[in-house]
Amino acid sequence: MASTAHQSAAEYTEHHDDAATLDRKVTQLAEWIRQSRFMLAFTGAGISTACGIPDFRSGMATCLPTGAGAWTLRAEEQKAGRRIEQPGVRKVGTLQAIPSHGHMALVELQRSGILRFLVTQNTDGLHRRSGFPTQALAELHGNTNLERCSVCRAEYLRDFRTRTARGVLEHDTGRACGKCGGMLRDTIINFSEWLPEEEIRKGFRAAELADLCLVLGSSLRVTPAANIPEIVGKKEKGKLVVVNLQSTPLDGLAALRINGTIDDVMQLLMSKLELQIPPFVLKRRVQISQWITSPMPTPTPRLQQQPQRVERSTRSTVAAASAPASAPSGPQFVMQVSGVEADGTPASLFREVRLGEQARSDTEPHRFTLRLPLTVEGAAPKLPASVSLVLIPFGNYREPPVTLTVPVQPASVQTWLLEYDPRSTGRWIRQELAATITGAEANHALEKLAGLPDPRCATQASGKLGGRNSSPQRTAAAPEERTVSERR
Numbered sequence: 001m002a003s004t005a006h007q008s009a010a011e012y013t014e015h016h017d018d019a020a021t022l023d024r025k026v027t028q029l030a031e032w033i034r035q036s037r038f039m040l041a042f043t044g045a046g047i048s049t050a051c052g053i054p055d056f057r058s059g060m061a062t063c064l065p066t067g068a069g070a071w072t073l074r075a076e077e078q079k080a081g082r083r084i085e086q087p088g089v090r091k092v093g094t095l096q097a098i099p100s101h102g103h104m105a106l107v108e109l110q111r112s113g114i115l116r117f118l119v120t121q122n123t124d125g126l127h128r129r130s131g132f133p134t135q136a137l138a139e140l141h142g143n144t145n146l147e148r149c150s151v152c153r154a155e156y157l158r159d160f161r162t163r164t165a166r167g168v169l170e171h172d173t174g175r176a177c178g179k180c181g182g183m184l185r186d187t188i189i190n191f192s193e194w195l196p197e198e199e200i201r202k203g204f205r206a207a208e209l210a211d212l213c214l215v216l217g218s219s220l221r222v223t224p225a226a227n228i229p230e231i232v233g234k235k236e237k238g239k240l241v242v243v244n245l246q247s248t249p250l251d252g253l254a255a256l257r258i259n260g261t262i263d264d265v266m267q268l269l270m271s272k273l274e275l276q277i278p279p280f281v282l283k284r285r286v287q288i289s290q291w292i293t294s295p296m297p298t299p300t301p302r303l304q305q306q307p308q309r310v311e312r313s314t315r316s317t318v319a320a321a322s323a324p325a326s327a328p329s330g331p332q333f334v335m336q337v338s339g340v341e342a343d344g345t346p347a348s349l350f351r352e353v354r355l356g357e358q359a360r361s362d363t364e365p366h367r368f369t370l371r372l373p374l375t376v377e378g379a380a381p382k383l384p385a386s387v388s389l390v391l392i393p394f395g396n397y398r399e400p401p402v403t404l405t406v407p408v409q410p411a412s413v414q415t416w417l418l419e420y421d422p423r424s425t426g427r428w429i430r431q432e433l434a435a436t437i438t439g440a441e442a443n444h445a446l447e448k449l450a451g452l453p454d455p456r457c458a459t460q461a462s463g464k465l466g467g468r469n470s471s472p473q474r475t476a477a478a479p480e481e482r483t484v485s486e487r488r
């Protein structure tokens, strides 16, 4: 986003409640939370400074370890005509950032049934990564790890930054949709761009229902996002609670203003609610799909004459990872490894997958093909009882490769759960086969997989699709107030 920094010293001033005042205010907040029927949380960049990600508007003299806000620093550097060093400042990239106590407290509040909905202006994706369910979340300004199909609207979460476009208002990523082949676009929303219809609809719907809105670390200056807490604050029986170091334009509407850092306030709040803040664990879901391609309906004379050749290629165990699943040489066993989020969103989790000693795949879909010997009609093909898969993650948290011994079970979809603790052990702490579906349900899923276009083909044919004016958010029906702007 491009915007202006604060204009006055008063706007930069950070306010801190003393310990007794903080305790009294948080006790009041806990009581309101217990009484509320629909609690909404609204987060801004301030919740992620504890993770090492700088905000936008903190001043040069901020108490935060992330230093001046991005816009403040840029304005100061422009004024000085040189780069400004900030000694002692600690910054972490969004992919390496570990969700804070504040993020994890929200996960627990939602899990406990207390928090009903969360609206965030942050694009760092940390709420999703923390495990907050997407059904109760609106990422109003997008997510750096999420891209969306411009045709069928399918979403893909990646363990890398999706944005590749250079122009501020350009969003093509150069990748193609695995479902329909359409061009994928990053989901980042810049000033003057339309907000995603679905996210804004969910956010405003939550504002209508909420009787309590807890704002965490937002300057409340960017609209229409800031209209969401404002709606709750203006209700006769609505309560707006603002936790922020700097003052905000909605402070006058707030039933309670808490001057403290998000992590301090949320840790105190959770202890008053007698709830534990869960530690962050990176959760990964991996789907391993296995199927056998149908043999040719009637073996051609050519195939019948060459059984030896097929037999030999079987002994070499696996064909190249990129071999098409439908090579014209009789039945083949196919194994595909895919990442998936809890809500079913496809996720790119591994930069490489290896099967056995020889086969490797560094391009999605990670698909391996094993040519089967031609057998007497009706006889079951010989397959190993299990195979060894090595999954090599992108390693944003330095997570090491995972080795899985996968039972071979054609016509099935297995879901494996992997959990990694980036902080205390630095190890994978859970690797287990959680579910296997077979039968009609599996066949339905596998039919879709087997028919997928290879995304690489569409990617290579990419370039700009429809030019800069075809952004999916820019629909004629979208109301004016849904573009992002700033209020002072």
Ligand SMILES: [Zn+2]
Binding pocket: 149, 150, 151, 152, 153, 154, 177, 178, 179, 180, 181, 182
């Ligand atoms: Zn699509």
